Amino acid sequence: MSLLELEGVGKKFGGLTALSDFNLSLAPGELVGLIGPNGAGKTTVFNLITGVYKPTEGRIVFNGKDITGLRPDLITRCGIARTFQNIRLFGSLSVLENVLVANHLRLRSNPLEAVIRWGRYGAEGREMVAYSQSLLEAVGLAHLAQEQASSLPYGQQRRLEIVRALATKPKLLLLDEPAAGMNPAEARELMDFIRQIRKDFDLTILLIEHHMRVVMGICERILVLDYGLTIAEGSPAEIQKNQKVVTAYLGVETGA
Amino acid sequence: MGRIALQPPGFYSTVAKAYRKQPNRWGLLLTGGVILSLVLFIYWAGGHFNPYQVRILNLIGINIGLGLSLNLINGFTGQFSLGHAGFMAVGAYTTTLLMMPPAIKQMNFFMMPLVSPLDQIQLPFLAALLLGGLLSALMGVLIGAPVLRLRGDYLAIATLGFSEIIRIVITNIRSVTNGALGLKGIPAYTNLWWSWGFALLTIFVMTRLIHSSYGRAFKAIREDEIAAEAMGIGLSRHKMLAFTLAAFLAGIGGGFQASLLTTIEPNMFRFTLTFEILLMVVLGGMGSITGTVIAATIVTILKEVLRGVEAPMNLGFISLPGIPGMRMVIFSLLLILVVLFYREGIMGQRELSWERLLGQKDSSPERGVEI
Numbered sequence: 094m095s096l097l098e099l100e101g102v103g104k105k106f107g108g109l110t111a112l113s114d115f116n117l118s119l120a121p122g123e124l125v126g127l128i129g130p131n132g133a134g135k136t137t138v139f140n141l142i143t144g145v146y147k148p149t150e151g152r153i154v155f156n157g158k159d160i161t162g163l164r165p166d167l168i169t170r171c172g173i174a175r176t177f178q179n180i181r182l183f184g185s186l187s188v189l190e191n192v193l194v195a196n197h198l199r200l201r202s203n204p205l206e207a208v209i210r211w212g213r214y215g216a217e218g219r220e221m222v223a224y225s226q227s228l229l230e231a232v233g234l235a236h237l238a239q240e241q242a243s244s245l246p247y248g249q250q251r252r253l254e255i256v257r258a259l260a261t262k263p264k265l266l267l268l269d270e271p272a273a274g275m276n277p278a279e280a281r282e283l284m285d286f287i288r289q290i291r292k293d294f295d296l297t298i299l300l301i302e303h304h305m306r307v308v309m310g311i312c313e314r315i316l317v318l319d320y321g322l323t324i325a326e327g328s329p330a331e332i333q334k335n336q337k338v339v340t341a342y343l344g345v346e347t348g349a
Numbered sequence: 350m351g352r353i354a355l356q357p358p359g360f361y362s363t364v365a366k367a368y369r370k371q372p373n374r375w376g377l378l379l380t381g382g383v384i385l386s387l388v389l390f391i392y393w394a395g396g397h398f399n400p401y402q403v404r405i406l407n408l409i410g411i412n413i414g415l416g417l418s419l420n421l422i423n424g425f426t427g428q429f430s431l432g433h434a435g436f437m438a439v440g441a442y443t444t445t446l447l448m449m450p451p452a453i454k455q456m457n458f459f460m461m462p463l464v465s466p467l468d469q470i471q472l473p474f475l476a477a478l479l480l481g482g483l484l485s486a487l488m489g490v491l492i493g494a495p496v497l498r499l500r501g502d503y504l505a506i507a508t509l510g511f512s513e514i515i516r517i518v519i520t521n522i523r524s525v526t527n528g529a530l531g532l533k534g535i536p537a538y539t540n541l542w543w544s545w546g547f548a549l550l551t552i553f554v555m556t557r558l559i560h561s562s563y564g565r566a567f568k569a570i571r572e573d574e575i576a577a578e579a580m581g582i583g584l585s586r587h588k589m590l591a592f593t594l595a596a597f598l599a600g601i602g603g604g605f606q607a608s609l610l611t612t613i614e615p616n617m618f619r620f621t622l623t624f625e626i627l628l629m630v631v632l633g634g635m636g637s638i639t640g641t642v643i644a645a646t647i648v649t650i651l652k653e654v655l656r657g658v659e660a661p662m663n664l665g666f667i668s669l670p671g672i673p674g675m676r677m678v679i680f681s682l683l684l685i686l687v688v689l690f691y692r693e694g695i696m697g698q699r700e701l702s703w704e705r706l707l708g709q710k711d712s713s714p715e716r717g718v719e720i
Contacts, residue, residue: 143579169581177579183572185698186565194569197562198581204590207561208554214561221562261581 094157096121096297097142097173097265102151103321104137111137112321115151119265124291124298126312128305128332130341133318135301136178139267142299143175144168156264170198174263176254178270178301184243188234188253191242192225195260225260231293232256232286248279252286259290265297266290272304280304284311309333317341376703384549391541403541404609405653410544411605412645414551416629417638418598423627424635424698425559426591427571428497429505431623433599435492435512436485438519438618440600441607442526444481445535447472448608453534460530461523474538478604485600486593488515493592497585500574512623520615531614532607539609547605548642551598555638558594567591571636621677625652628684632694640696648680655679 097119104112112134119125127135140146142153144165153161160168174195183191200207200221202214210218229235232252237245242253251271258266271287272280284307291298302308308315309329317325317332319341325332332338394406415433422430446454446463450471454463462468472480496507519526526532558564566587569577578584607613625648633644658679661671687694 145575145579164583165575165578166581166583169579175579177576181573181576181579183569183576185572186568190565190568193562194565194577194582195580197566197569200562202562204558204561204563204594207563208557210557218562257580 094121095119096123096156097299098152098154099138099142100152100154102138102141102148102153104134104141104146105149110321112141112318115318115321115323117316119297119299121264121297122291122295124287124300124311124313126308126315126329127299127301127318128303128308128315129318129324132320133341134321135318136269137321138318139175139269139299139301142168142267143173166198169261169263172262172264173267174258174261174265175267176251176258176269176271178273180247180250180254182242182250182254182257184241186242187239188242188245189222189225189229189238191253191257192228192260193221195257196221196225198261228256228260247274251275251283255286255290259294263296265299266294268298268300268302270301270303272302272307275304277306280307283307287311375707379703387545387549391545395541405649406541407539407544407605407609409646409649410541410548411539411602411609412626412629412649413548413642414598414605415602415626416633416641416645417551417555418595418602419626420630420633420635420638420641421555421558421567421591421595421598423630424637424641425564425571426567426588428588428592429501430508430592430595431505431620431627432492432508432512433595433626434618434620434622435515436488436596436599437603437606437622438512438515438615439485439488440478440481440603441613441618442481442519442532443484443600444474444477444604445532445607445613446470446525447477447480448474448538449532449535456534457527457530457532458524460527463527464524467525474536474543474608478601481604482597482601485603486597489593489596490589493589493596494585497588497592509620509623512618512620516615516618519618526615529615531612533612535607535611535613537608537611539605544605544609547601552638552642559638563587563590568636624677624684625680628680631684632687634694634696634698636698637694637696637700639701640694640699643695643701652676652680 095118097117099115099117102112102115103110115138117138127138129135137146141148144160144163144167147162151161152159155168155171155173158171160171183194186194200217202212202217206212206214226235226238229238234249234253234256237249242250245253255268255271268287272283275283287298287300288311290296300308300312312329315327315329315332316323317335317338324337324341325335327335394403398406415437419430419433422428446467447470451469454468458468492508492511496504496511499507520529522528559567566577566582569580569582570584570587574584629644629648630641632648633640633642655676658675659671659673662669
């Protein structure tokens with residue numbers, strides 16, 4: 094059974110078709126890449142899966158549940174977490190607080206219990222801090238726990254965003270250009286990191302990336318989008334040889 | 350990079366202990382000391398201050414509560430609301446109508462009699478206050494549900510509009526509110542114990558709420574709504590929570606004010622009232638509890654000190670007639686200056702803490718977070 098199933102999903106903004114008849118099936122544990130030139134509709138796919146946009150056609154099924162048109166916070170509760178292309182951390186909050194915020198969806202205490210620190214809130218709060226702290230330790234950000242998130246260097250902000258997504262305890266992680274702006278060494282480190290978290294957290298990962306070395310290096314399957322259409326799908330080796338993909342990225346030689 | 354693996358039992362509680370903010374014994378002691386001296390001061394002031402000074406002290410207490418409630422929406426949750434005067438009006442009128450003795454009601458409503466059950470009801474002050482707060486909170490729910498979908502300027506305009514609607518409705522349902530004639534002879538129950546009790550309780554609730562998981566959710570919404578939603582935070586639920594609690598506190602503050610001034614009329618609850626409270630929030634720092642406390646004190650005192658500028662003045666060579674509203678001009682200029690040159694306000698998003706006051710480092714990693 095597949096974990097995520099997109100059936101004929103499309104999205105129109107007025108007259109502009111951002112995505113049409115998009116089909117995707119993710120098996121549990123898969124690491125799939127989504128590539129394509131700028132404006133091809135990759136981030137639109139993410140926004141549709143996470144509920145930021147509502148699809149104009151088609152159906153999205155996650156874990157056997159139809160999540161088409163559901164509110165973003167409810168979709169996150171179902172077990173889908175994401176990062177953003179342009180980092181969206183809670184800038185004035187500390188690194189630890191950023192991760193703590195992602196624990197809030199599991200909080201069962203009501204506001205009154207939280208104010209008077211009564212009943213289950215104490216235990217829930219401690220568990221929350223401990224889990225966040227262990228996550229930060231595991232990815233090597235623990236020493237920065239009290240720093241303001243916006244003061245971190247770029248690479249660590251990317252990493253923090255991934256950790257924050259992990260703290261929602263997702264089954265499916267959507268990474269939107271995690272290697273953007275990274276040098277080859279950093280990108281290699283990131284690839285190891287992504288492989289590591291997939292194994293340790295039992296994740297299925299869908300990844301948008303322009304960094305071809307990263308995509309070809311870690312993805313088992315790749316989808317290529319161009320102008321809202323899926324133009325190719327297959328293993329990294331197949332994609333590299335696909336004539337349509339080469340054309341989409343490099344254009345056609347028209348001859349002299 | 351370390352491997353992320355399942356931790357042995359007991360690991361989490363050990364880590365939690367290390368990173369939890371240890372309650373500072375000295376801090377607790379000092380806070381207790383401040384509260385005790387405040388209590389002693391109020392006890393002493395009741396006997397030694399003249400009524401005018403007592404009234405200013407009362408206003409400071411009430412304004413601290415009002416300022417904090419507005420800061421909860423505008424500063425901590427980042428939803429720019431301008432509807433506070435409306436909520437205060439609901440609280441003030443409800444409290445007054447519920448606690449005023451029937452005889453005084455009869456004297457007030459000489460144009461049009463008060464509607465049936467209300468003209469006989471007389472509740473104790475506290476019950477009337479709480480019901481005023483609850484009705485105001487209900488208004489908060491009714492108004493918040495449609496307008497909290499809006500963002501930024503649009504939300505400000507919509508809340509301002511609703512606050513005006515409330516005022517117009519109050520002016521026109523004369524059989525309930527006595528219309529533009531207002532209500533006079535309200536029992537003067539508000540004293541320093543009530544007003545400062547309100548201030549301290551509001552400070553306590555706000556501090557605990559802001560440092561809880563809910564407070565972090567509010568701040569996350571302020572920082573980035575899309576990211577907050579992607580982290581599983583229900584936007585409308587949390588915005589409504591902040592908005593309703595703020596409306597509740599504003600309603601209670603309005604009730605206290607009615608009982609302090611002993612007279613209310615619809616025109617008291619114009620936009621300028623919201624503006625005064627907004628000034629406290631902006632001057633103190635959007636998103637700082639201690640900042641609002643400091644600014645509420647400063648603005649309330651300044652408002653009295655500046656009474657002089659509205660009186661007729663004789664500068665020797667020229668004599669000016671009194672200009673009513675001159676204080677508002679000065680406050681508006683102050684707000685413009687703060688926004689232009691000192692946008693952070695007194696405290697920004699920081700808080701005064703004993704560590705900070707005593708010159709201890711308070712950003713060490715050992716400090717951790719409160720849970």
